[in-house]
Amino acid sequence: MLENLSKKYNEIFSDLKELNEYIYANPELGRKEFKACKVHKEILKKYGFKITDNYIGIETAYLAEYSSGKEGPKIAYLAEYDALPEIGHGCGHNILGTTSIGAGILLKEYIDKFGGTVYVYGTPAEETFGAKVDMAEAGCFDDIDVAMISHPTGKSHERSGTSQAMEALQFTFKGKTAHAAGDPYNGINALDGVIQFFNSVNALRQQTKNSARIHGIISKGGEAANIIPDLAVANFYVREATTKEMIKLSERVKNCAKGAALATGTTLEIENYEYTFKHLVTNETLSNLYVKNLNLQGIEDVPMSDSTGSSDCGDVSHHCPTIHSYFPISKCELTGHSIEFAKASISEDAYKGMKEAITALVMTGKDILENKEILKEIKEEFEKAKKELN
Ligand SMILES: [Zn+2]
Ligand SMILES: [Zn+2]
Incomplete structure (x- = not known):
């Protein structure tokens, strides 16, 4: 399984690398990510996804969908691609979006095999007017079974924690x-x-x-x-x-x-003056699957993220089971929202972390497609957590 996935990953790697480096070289602020949105849609179209442009009326948002035509779980990967003023991709959303796209493309094989649908959500402006807030309010995640995203960070993989x-x-x-x-x-x-x-x-x-x-x-x-x-x-x-x-x-x-x-x-x-973000509620059952799939790649040490930041993924997590994990793009700790962080996002270390994250994202998707019981557990945890929110 791991070998097959690695082979498939290597086949699409040059497309992913090109996408990552193009977006890195063309940073765009939130809701103005026209170039990034265009190349995201092009690559997803190339790999057989059906695209909804201008998703929920937001010009730089999209929804990409690949369905087997057979009943089954609905799995979403969330892509971001906005940059910061002055420092470009200092939050690494170039490689974040690329990772979600890679996962979407590689899950297709298992969608064909087991049924279900894979979605890639193109979600603009995480740093300011996070479009996930609009999408969550519009009910875009209400019938999604799981939503996953992995964000770049300094030196180690981190399991999904909370965000404020x-x-x-x-x-x-x-x-x-x-x-x-x-x-x-x-x-x-x-x-x-x-x-x-x-x-x-x-x-x-x-x-x-x-x-x-x-x-x-x-x-x-x-x-x-x-x-x-x-x-x-x-x-x-x-x-x-x-x-x-x-x-x-x-x-x-x-x-x-x-x-x-x-x-x-x-x-x-x-x-x-910007959107209000809800806190992130990690679905631990889903998160355990993701960590297990890192462990299978020989990555044993996966500490809990202690991020004190905020993200519009929080809003998603109030509507469907969600994880927001982190993957390394460097051998050392990095300060977020910095020029050195942006530079690290196109390094060899970044591509190593990206491959591991994509592999874990895809294998977690496959686990859910394959095993009805695990999805039941994920949903039970979600419903319980939801009650505690209100
Ligand atoms: Zn940021
Ligand atoms: Zn970020």
């Missing part, structure tokens, strides 16, 4: 300009609102849980030191371990801003 729930909040304080020396008493200082807000948030930190993360910047703070600013804006991310806790924490952060507005006589508007 996150809300992106923008606070706009408005006041009134005046000459800062001439008639300051006629002004209302919007920047004071923001500064007071930061101080209140810093006081709040002592009474938050270890899992809380509150981090912000002042994105507008006035035009000149001799003008009392009439506009000041702060952008924040509020994160917590679960969606419920995050909603509570966001409320407390918003209250800090309201208090600051009252204290400074400014007016306040609060809005979401």
Whole structure:
């Protein structure tokens, strides 16, 4: 089985490598991934997938589908391909998307043999306006049996853990300009609102849980030191371990801003400047299968991911059994969202990790197609976890 898969992998490797390197060399920001989306669709079409363009009305989203025509499980691999400003593919979504495509193509053989359908979801803008949120809300994952994704990381494979729930909040304080020396008493200082807000948030930190993360910047703070600013804006991310806790924490952060507005006589508007992500619920039965399939390749040490980041995969995991594992692209630890991370994503080490991840993703898919009992277990765990969410 492993040998056959390795042979099939080697046959498609040059296509995967070309895809990865092209996307690396052409980084595009979220929802503008036109080149990446085009080449993703081309390769999937070449290998016999039926493509839905413009999936749920998002220009750079797609759904690729390969069905045996026989009843059976619906298995989804999630592909990402957005880059970051200035540093390109510093999160390695070039190789992430390539890995999901490779898995989709190689699972086809087992779909033909056992029945069922394999999907590759082209999901734009993971870093900002994560399209998986729209897809989850639109019910795109509700009849999927399992969804899998493996993200590049530093030096070792990691099993799917959690990711934090996150809300992106923008606070706009408005006041009134005046000459800062001439008639300051006629002004209302919007920047004071923001500064007071930061101080209140810093006081709040002592009474938050270890899992809380509150981090912000002042994105507008006035035009000149001799003008009392009439506009000041702060952008924040509020994160917590679960969606419920995050909603509570966001409320407390918003209250800090309201208090600051009252204290400074400014007016306040609060809005979401990016999407809110739910926390990731790993399906452990599915995750155990994935780890077993790494073990079969001789990879014994698979620690739990301790990522404190957030991802729109969280939203997927509230709709169907999901894993979000990690595979190595380097021999050493790497800092995410860095230029060195981007460079590592096209290295020989990256291709070694990619092959291992694709193999585990495909074998996990095959296990599910082949063994009805295991899917039953996965679904029972999912239903139980879902009850605890509500
Ligand atoms: Zn990232
Ligand atoms: Zn990422």
